[in-house]
Amino acid sequence: MTAAQADLQIDRPATADGAALWRIARDSEALDLNSSYSYLLWCRDFAGTSAVARDERGEPVGFVTGYVRPDRPHTLLVWQVAVDGAYRGRGLAASLLDGLVARVRREHGVTGVETTITPGNTASERLFTSFAERHGAPLEREVLFPAALFPDGPHDSEVLYRIGPLSL
Template sequence: MTAALADLLIERPATTDGAALWRLAKDSETLDLNSSYSYLLWCRDFAGTSAVARGADGEPVGFVTGYVRPDHPHTLVVWQVAVAAAQQGRGIAAALLDGLAGRLVTEHGITALETTITPGNTASERLFTSFAERHGAQVTREVLFPAELFPDGPHDPEVLYRIGPLTASTAH
């Protein structure tokens, strides 16, 4: 961890973090906002495959939520990543991804990471392609959900990014 991140604690979220994660997602203005209830459930049921970054005051300043794919138990799906606007540019999102992936390679034998990104979301594209570069992994891309599959109005297609292989030696 760099000196710029020395004041952060990265750990599993607790259910008491659900409201803060919802606010971070809402304030991002780029993420699809889920119900506040879903963030509470996520912090309960998927804490082991998610991470939260806490500032000096103990409050969440960033998070990554993920889950292990039931039909591909060595694949981590990253659902959402958010960092408070005042904390952006410090490498918090990268530290969250690196820490979570490293933990899950060790604990669950994760060998691949998947996420979806809408075209034009250059911040997410950079975050995940730089993750792959840092870990010596390949990136493949394909449209997972075309725009016409979304029933709730106009939605950009979701492009699936597959990153791997991840190993204990690359996920540090």
């Protein structure tokens, strides 16, 4: 954690954090916004594979949501990463991701990370590329969901980033 993050605490989300995570995702203007209900469920059912950064008042200012893939139990799928605008540019997303992967690795034996990124989302591309570099892990990319599969209007393709195996 950097000096600029010293006043922040990273831990597991609680159900009461769901509304704040929804607002952070909405305000990011980069993520697909899910229903507020889904963020409440995520904080309840996937708190063990997610992380939230809290300011000095305990309010969420960033988060990473993820889950261990049922058919690949050594793979953490990172669903969303978002940081409140006032806290961007401090390396908080990288700290959240590193901390979450370290915890899930200890608790679940995870050796790889996957995420999907739409082309042109340079912040996410940089975050996950630098994560792979920091952890000495190979990175593979392939289109997982072509744009034509999305039924709800124009949507960019989702490119799968597969990172691993992670070095110790």
